[in-house]
Amino acid sequence: xxxxxxxxxxxxxxxxxxxxxxxxxxxxxxxxxxxxxxxxxxxxxxxxxxxxxxxxxxxxxxxxxxxxxxxxxxxxxxxxxxxxxxxxxxxxxxxxxxxxxxxxxxxxxxxxxxxxxxxxxxxxxxxxxxxxxxxxxxxxxxxxxxxxxxxxxxxxxxxxxxxxxxxxxxxxxxxxxxxxxxxxxxxxxxxxxxxxxxxxxxxxxxxxxxxxxxxxxxxxxxxxxxxxxxxxxxxxxxxxxxxxxxxxxxxxxxxxxxxxxxxxxxxxxxxxxxxxxxxxxxxxxxxxxxxxxxxxxxxxxxxxxxxxxxxxxxxxxxxxxxxxxxxxxxxxxxxxxxxxxxxxxxxxxxxxxxxxxxxxxxx
Amino acid sequence: xxxxxxxxxxxxxxxxxxxxxxxxxxxxxxxxxxxxxxxxxxxxxxxxxxxxxxxxxxxxxxxxxxxxxxxxxxxxxxxxxxxxxxxxxxxxxxxxxxxxxxxxxxxxxxxxxxxxxxxxxxxxxxxxxxxxxxxxxxxxxxxxxxxxxxxxxxxxxxxxxxxxxxxxxxxxxxxxxxxxxxxxxxxxxxxxxxxxxxxxxxxxxxxxxxxxxxxxxxxxxxxxxxxxxxxxxxxxxxxxxxxxxxxxxxxxxxxxxxxxxxxxxxxxxxxxxxxxxxxxxxxxxxx
Amino acid sequence: xxxxxxxxxxxxxxxxxxxxxxxxxxxxxxxxxxxxxxxxxxxxxxxxxxxxxxxxxxxxxxxxxxxxxxxxxxxxxxxxxxxxxxxxxxxxxxxxxxxxxxxxxxxxxxxxxxxxxxxxxxxxxxxxxxxxxxxxxxxxxxxxxxxxxxxxxxxxxxxxxxxxxxxxxxxxxxxxxxxxxxxxxxxxxxxxxxxxxxxxxxxxxxxxxxxxxxxxxxxxxxxxxxxxxxxxxxxxxxxxxxxxxxxxxxxxxxxxxxxxxxxxxxxxxxxxxxxxxxxxxxxxxxxxx
Numbered sequence: 046x047x048x049x050x051x052x053x054x055x056x057x058x059x060x061x062x063x064x065x066x067x068x069x070x071x072x073x074x075x076x077x078x079x080x081x082x083x084x085x086x087x088x089x090x091x092x093x094x095x096x097x098x099x100x101x102x103x104x105x106x107x108x109x110x111x112x113x114x115x116x117x118x119x120x121x122x123x124x125x126x127x128x129x130x131x132x133x134x135x136x137x138x139x140x141x142x143x144x145x146x147x148x149x150x151x152x153x154x155x156x157x158x159x160x161x162x163x164x165x166x167x168x169x170x171x172x173x174x175x176x177x178x179x180x181x182x183x184x185x186x187x188x189x190x191x192x193x194x195x196x197x198x199x200x201x202x203x204x205x206x207x208x209x210x211x212x213x214x215x216x217x218x219x220x221x222x223x224x225x226x227x228x229x230x231x232x233x234x235x236x237x238x239x240x241x242x243x244x245x246x247x248x249x250x251x252x253x254x255x256x257x258x259x260x261x262x263x264x265x266x267x268x269x270x271x272x273x274x275x276x277x278x279x280x281x282x283x284x285x286x287x288x289x290x291x292x293x294x295x296x297x298x299x300x301x302x303x304x305x306x307x308x309x310x311x312x313x314x315x316x317x318x319x320x321x322x323x324x325x326x327x328x329x330x331x332x333x334x335x336x337x338x339x340x341x342x343x344x345x346x347x348x349x350x351x352x353x354x355x356x357x358x359x360x361x362x363x364x365x366x367x368x369x370x371x372x373x374x375x376x377x378x379x380x381x382x383x384x385x386x387x388x389x390x391x392x393x394x395x396x397x398x399x400x401x402x403x404x405x406x407x408x
Numbered sequence: 409x410x411x412x413x414x415x416x417x418x419x420x421x422x423x424x425x426x427x428x429x430x431x432x433x434x435x436x437x438x439x440x441x442x443x444x445x446x447x448x449x450x451x452x453x454x455x456x457x458x459x460x461x462x463x464x465x466x467x468x469x470x471x472x473x474x475x476x477x478x479x480x481x482x483x484x485x486x487x488x489x490x491x492x493x494x495x496x497x498x499x500x501x502x503x504x505x506x507x508x509x510x511x512x513x514x515x516x517x518x519x520x521x522x523x524x525x526x527x528x529x530x531x532x533x534x535x536x537x538x539x540x541x542x543x544x545x546x547x548x549x550x551x552x553x554x555x556x557x558x559x560x561x562x563x564x565x566x567x568x569x570x571x572x573x574x575x576x577x578x579x580x581x582x583x584x585x586x587x588x589x590x591x592x593x594x595x596x597x598x599x600x601x602x603x604x605x606x607x608x609x610x611x612x613x614x615x616x617x618x619x620x621x622x623x624x625x626x627x628x629x630x631x632x633x634x635x636x637x638x639x640x641x642x643x644x645x646x647x648x649x650x651x652x653x654x655x656x657x658x659x660x661x662x663x664x665x666x667x668x669x670x671x672x673x674x675x676x677x678x679x680x681x682x683x684x685x686x687x688x689x690x691x692x693x694x695x
Numbered sequence: 696x697x698x699x700x701x702x703x704x705x706x707x708x709x710x711x712x713x714x715x716x717x718x719x720x721x722x723x724x725x726x727x728x729x730x731x732x733x734x735x736x737x738x739x740x741x742x743x744x745x746x747x748x749x750x751x752x753x754x755x756x757x758x759x760x761x762x763x764x765x766x767x768x769x770x771x772x773x774x775x776x777x778x779x780x781x782x783x784x785x786x787x788x789x790x791x792x793x794x795x796x797x798x799x800x801x802x803x804x805x806x807x808x809x810x811x812x813x814x815x816x817x818x819x820x821x822x823x824x825x826x827x828x829x830x831x832x833x834x835x836x837x838x839x840x841x842x843x844x845x846x847x848x849x850x851x852x853x854x855x856x857x858x859x860x861x862x863x864x865x866x867x868x869x870x871x872x873x874x875x876x877x878x879x880x881x882x883x884x885x886x887x888x889x890x891x892x893x894x895x896x897x898x899x900x901x902x903x904x905x906x907x908x909x910x911x912x913x914x915x916x917x918x919x920x921x922x923x924x925x926x927x928x929x930x931x932x933x934x935x936x937x938x939x940x941x942x943x944x945x946x947x948x949x950x951x952x953x954x955x956x957x958x959x960x961x962x963x964x965x966x967x968x969x970x971x972x973x974x975x976x977x978x979x980x981x982x983x984x
Contacts, residue, residue, distance in 0.1 A: 097878055116411070118884040130875040134897045143893070147884035191883075412808050415887040419804035422797040423820065423857045430854040431823040434834035441833060448837075495729065501722040511970050512730040515737070518966040520916035522934040523959045526941045527736045530743070530948055537739055572733065574977075581978050630827050633918040637938045651829070658833050659923065671829035678827065 047108030054103035078246035086255040123192035273404040303368030325401035332374040442668035460669035481628035483564035492575025514573035521633035556646040582616035744952035779936035787914035793856035802865025905976035
């Protein structure tokens with residue numbers, strides 16, 4: 046039970062900069078997800094916290110201890126690997142007991158703890174089996190058990206659900222989250238799956254290219270993405286991003302799209318002028334904040350239906366409009382078919398503007 | 409010092425110490441000894457420079473020994489290699505009992521040279537099985553081990569017998585590695601059994617054959633146990649192989665310096681033979 | 696028309712099958728015969744060892760029909776075979792244990808630990824495989840003599856406590872181990888040595904078995920070194936005992952063969968039990984050559 050602080054962490058592999066000046070503070074008992082595409086540096090960061098990699102610069106603080114010079118076993122952290130690594134030659138019981146045995150805990154104590162963990166993770170009947178006899182989900186639960194049996198200060202998880210089949214994955218997401226909350230262990234969870242991140246994380250740290258792009262709660266990261274990368278990474282289907290140019294006319298700001306223009310309200314216009322660097326902007330709006338209509342009205346733009354994707358619960362409609370293909374999520378598509386003209390409206394409180402060059406959120 | 413380095417040193421220390429003491433150090437010490445005329449007992453050693461070597465080179469007994477050793481090595485290698493390949497081909501035809509045959513032919517390999525020498529000595533003796541068999545079909549019995557002409561062939565026979573299983577097993581592994589598809593294509597292309605052997609099996613087996621050639625030759629050069637127990641080097645030096653010569657000089661004639669020189673030259677000869685063969689290997693690969 | 700072609704085809708297939716079977720049976724016949732010939736000296740040995748001495752010159756046959764166990768008793772009385780067995784067993788046990796332990800440790804270090812000079816040291820150790828006894832015999836003997844180990848068990852054992860081949864074997868094996876397992880052990884609180892002890896070693900059955908049988912056969916069949924290092928008959932190993940016995944009782948074949956049989960049984964039995972591992976790793980030693 047402790048907070049985790051990563052200060053100015055930098056790690057290079059040869060010429061490649063894997064992690065660049067990363068600052069991350071995880072609160073006590075919090076589950077923070079390190080999210081990002083492959084190669085973004087999230088796993089490297091995790092391994093630096095574990096002590097499996099040595100950072101070139103920066104500090105790792107576990108609780109009140111500077112962990113940089115400590116070997117993994119002295120850092121009081123536990124790690125679950127992607128391949129749910131278990132000792133193949135030991136029974137489940139011994140796999141769970143092993144970390145405790147290494148710390149020279151007396152046998153009875155070990156027995157108590159192991160049984161308790163087994164009970165908690167519902168693997169009590171599997172104690173005398175060997176890993177090869179277990180299913181993927183069972184193995185992962187044993188791996189989890191082997192990590193928490195030591196009651197570490199920090200819990201590290203490296204894409205633990207990547208090798209689990211899809212059906213088991215949704216179940217395990219809930220289990221892991223519940224476990225973490227029950228035990229109140231500070232956890233750093235690495236994944237490339239944004240659904241996992243959004244559903245499990247108390248806060249999400251989105252990384253790309255070794256750099257932290259945004260670090261906030263799931264709802265914040267969803268509604269107020271810090272830049273175009275975050276906007277397009279989070280959300281499925283991702284936020285629609287449309288290029289536009291901005292013109293000033295009579296003190297007002299007009300956003301010029303292909304075949305349409307939109308005038309910004311005065312206070313919004315002021316904010317844009319303050320923050321935007323150039324005259325090229327990117328407007329972002331989430332698919333669920335767009336709506337299709339059969340008639341034109343104010344603040345609706347014209348589009349042509351390009352195609353439908355049926356998801357069971359809802360439709361994704363691909364609409365050709367304002368010079369690009371927009372995705373609209375809706376449950377009712379009656380009256381529309383491919384090739385039809387549709388009028389698209391949007392929620393004025395939900396759109397975002399980004400500076401085109403830097404990608405940073407402006408509004 | 410990092411824990412990793414410290415642990416590593418602990419792990420390799422025993423190996424390094426033992427191998428260093430009993431293999432690496434002896435290389436240098438042997439050379440040093442070969443430059444003395446030490447008898448193995450006196451407290452002082454007299455430096456004689458390359459005197460031992462010049463003596464050796466002029467010594468007919470030494471060259472006779474080398475010739476005999478070479479003769480033995482070539483004999484054993486030829487017989488056991490060809491027979492081994494033949495046996496391996498035969499075993500390769502059977503599907504299920506391959507492991508069984510492998511074990512059968514390998515048993516002589518795991519018996520000691522001493523035991524083999526004792527048994528074969530009795531087989532070769534005038535009252536033994538072989539002589540009896542020969543007599544029963546009318547050939548005059550040969551007193552193999554007492555006949556200077558036949559002692560070496562007898563030795564070669566036993567040596568080959570002991571080596572056969574090894575060559576068979578390795579050849580078999582090589583044959584089994586050849587995909588059946590090649591042979592099927594050969595059959596379809598109209599190649600008969602002999603052609604298939606010549607153009608498919610042999611080229612693909614070439615590296616293994618050459619490897620076995622080098623291994624068998626070098627290994628045979630090191631013969632000692634067999635010669636010591638079966639003939640003791642006789643009769644009349646007919647089987648006085650290099651290993652025996654070295655041993656006798658070191659531990660019977662008290663000429664450790666001289667014996668060391670024998671060892672060094674013989675090793676050099678073995679090395680040269682191996683290098684020549686390896687050159688041939690490379691040559692073969694290019695061709 | 697279709698009928699005849701069809702029946703022609705199956706007849707041809709049947710002929711091919713028969714030919715194939717005949718060829719296979721022929722191969723078996725040949726192999727069994729050759730096998731019998733190759734093992735003939737062993738049949739001879741066992742047969743003679745079980746014949747009463749008076750009947751050895753009776754027409755030779757290869758399958759024992761007499762069972763004169765007295766020959767074995769006589770052999771045991773004539774020479775202390777039990778003592779030789781003991782000596783060889785002790786030496787073999789120590790050599791096998793030593794080689795397994797030290798080769799595994801060194802192989803682990805070369806495979807998974809990083810330390811300065813690692814690759815050079817490995818190459819040097821590996822290159823010693825090419826050094827024949829011609830070079831090492833005399834100096835090794837002198838070292839053993841100086842250390843006062845002549846005519847002792849250590850004298851028989853110490854030079855062979857480590858095998859360069861074994862180190863190579865274990866290194867190859869350990870290099871394939873998944874890194875995750877090692878990292879997990881590190882996080883579980885193991886020191887590098889404990890990782891070897893709790894993770895690598897328990898999972899090393901194949902190389903342990905292979906090296907074990909290699910080392911055992913080497914130790915059991917060893918002749919030259921024990922010859923050089925022991926002068927006291929009490930310390931003789933089975934091979935030396937056998938050789939000396941044959942020198943003294945060369946004409947008493949029955950007891951001689953009894954002694955020989957007794958000396959080869961452990962080697963053959965050990966081989967048959969572990970032959971799978973031995974032969975699998977034979978290929979490895981061949982590649983080394």
